[in-house]
Amino acid sequence: MDVTEDPQVTVFISYSHKDERFKEALEEHLAVLRRAKKISHWSDRKIVAGSSWAAEIDRNIETADVILLLVSPSFVASGYCYEKELARALKRHEAESAVVIPVFVRPLDLIDEPLMGLQGLPKDAISIIEWQNEDLGWRDVARGLRVVIDELLERKRRYHEPSGFSTLQETLAEMVESLDRRDKSGPIxxxxxxxxxxxxxxxxxxxxxxxxxxxxxxxxxxxxxxxxxxxxxxxxxxxxxxxxxxxxxxxxxxxxxxxxxxxxxxxxxxxxxxxxxxxxxxxxxxxxxxxxxxxxxxxxxxxxxxxxxxxxxxxxxxxxxxxxxxxxxxxxxxxxxxxxxxxxxxxxxxxxxxxxxxxxxxxxxxxxxxxxxxxxxxxxxxxxxxxxxxxxxxxxxxxxxxxxxxxxxxxxxxxxxxxxxxxxxxxxxxxxxxxxxxxxxxxxxx
Structure with a gap:
């Protein structure tokens, strides 16, 4: 990453293709964060012809800062989504190398499922389709994501912030101050x-x-x-x-x-x-x-x-x-x-x-x-x-x-x-x- 540029949070969207419309709605509600250059997001629809789709998915899920799981019966039924992508996401969550967030889009019974240990969106795990107005549900998702994104951006800025140069005079002044403090500090x-x-x-x-x-x-x-x-x-x-x-x-x-x-x-x-x-x-x-x-x-x-x-x-x-x-x-x-x-x-x-x-x-x-x-x-x-x-x-x-x-x-x-x-x-x-x-x-x- 070029430290002269503002950092971005990379978002990976994991979903079943049967939930394509929910993925598109999510991308619409992420547009504000994307235009503000706070995030860049990726889904398998961005894989270009001739690429190894499995390798592209693996690479992007391993480098993402945030992994969004669009949870539905189709997601759980999908062998690749549930057994491959979810497993990789949970591994990164346990290592605390990525933030993994379930986004509930259609209702299903998830008792005893491993992803239920993760805090999801919208609030109270009420799926998007159960909201009387789906846009309000997506707004709740977007607000929850914004909090996470802003915290990650703060960490990235602090990590990549250059320390800058210090002049000889500034360093000497700090040394004199340190000597004065030590002189007044007692035995140690x-x-x-x-x-x-x-x-x-x-x-x-x-x-x-x-x-x-x-x-x-x-x-x-x-x-x-x-x-x-x-x-x-x-x-x-x-x-x-x-x-x-x-x-x-x-x-x-x-x-x-x-x-x-x-x-x-x-x-x-x-x-x-x-x-x-x-x-x-x-x-x-x-x-x-x-x-x-x-x-x-x-x-x-x-x-x-x-x-x-x-x-x-x-x-x-x-x-x-x-x-x-x-x-x-x-x-x-x-x-x-x-x-x-x-x-x-x-x-x-x-x-x-x-x-x-x-x-x-x-x-x-x-x-x-x-x-x-x-x-x-x-x-x-x-x-x-x-x-x-x-x-x-x-x-x-x-x-x-x-x-x-x-x-x-x-x-x-x-x-x-x-x-x-x-x-x-x-x-x-x-x-x-x-x-x-x-x-x-x-x-x-x-």
């Missing part, structure tokens, strides 16, 4: 991790930063990430959490037990003691005032992650932190390049686009377990080395007691800062309380 210039020793080494969390926390399983990286979520959110900054591994209810339970320092086991089974209740109440009160959004989708495409982040920022006005647990669950199209490389670069670009920090958890290769010193380092990320290259901060969680039951370091953990844009690298020793799932400072005395 970023957002606190909630761990003073970590803050001291890293200067906190900064907007536009990509942070990777990695470890072998059961080291506590998810709990550490949620502890950071709690700290940032309770400080008053909005947080968006993608918990691909864990249902949002379990994430919420963890946040309560971490924030309130309550036994997770007792909380899960509902056996709280007298000391637990005030802590739970305090944690609930703190979190109730916080702005945290959850997304526990198990199938998460990077394009969908980006759109949801942008939507959350629009809803909340700003974001302080985005957390993805775990990066391994993010998917990208196989056509865009190496999976890990595309995701790593995309996450860094997303942090800059959102102007907030993005924190991801990542796995560490099991090869560390055959070494005498099992502390992980950047090469142990293996397939995710590109993530380490793109990240501004890379930290590994290590607990010696996991491998050595009688370890003298039992009850502690190391957060090994392996890469740090804003400060030094090295290990930070923390207290780890497995009962609560919390990490806290070992040496800091407030």
């Amino acid at each position: 210039s970023g957002i606190s991790f909630g761990l003073h020793d970590v803050d001291h080494l890293t200067d906190g969390i900064h907007a536009g930063q990509l942070i990777t926390i990695a470890s072998r399983p059961s080291m506590g990286k998810t709990n550490l990430a949620l502890g950071i979520v709690s700290s940032v959110a309770v400080s008053g900054l909005p947080v968006l959490v993608f918990s691909t591994k864990t249902p949002r209810r379990d994430v919420m339970n963890r946040l309560i037990t971490i924030t309130g320092r309550v036994s997770h086991t007792r909380f899960q089974v509902g056996r709280l003691n007298d000391d637990d209740w005030p802590r739970v109440t305090h944690a609930v009160h703190q979190l109730a005032e916080a702005q945290i959004l959850f997304d526990d989708s198990t199938d998460l495409a990077f394009s969908a992650l980006r759109e949801r982040c942008i939507s959350a920022k629009r809803k909340l006005g700003a974001l302080g932190l985005v957390v993805v647990d775990s990066v391994s669950y993010i998917k990208v199209s196989s056509e865009t390049g190496a999976h890990e490389e595309v995701i790593a670069r995309g996450l860094k670009a997303l942090a800059r686009e959102l102007d907030c920090a993005v924190l991801v958890t990542a796995p560490v290769s099991r090869t560390v377990e055959i070494r005498p010193n099992k502390r992980p380092n950047s090469p142990d990320l293996q397939n995710w080395r590109e993530l380490a290259d793109e990240s501004d901060l890379v930290a590994f969680v290590y607990r010696d007691e996991f491998y050595n039951f009688d370890s003298p370091d039992r009850g502690t953990a190391e957060l090994i800062i392996a890469k740090n844009q804003y400060g030094q690298v090295g290990p930070v020793r923390l207290v780890f309380a497995p009962e609560y799932g919390t990490f806290s400072d070992l040496t800091f005395n407030p």
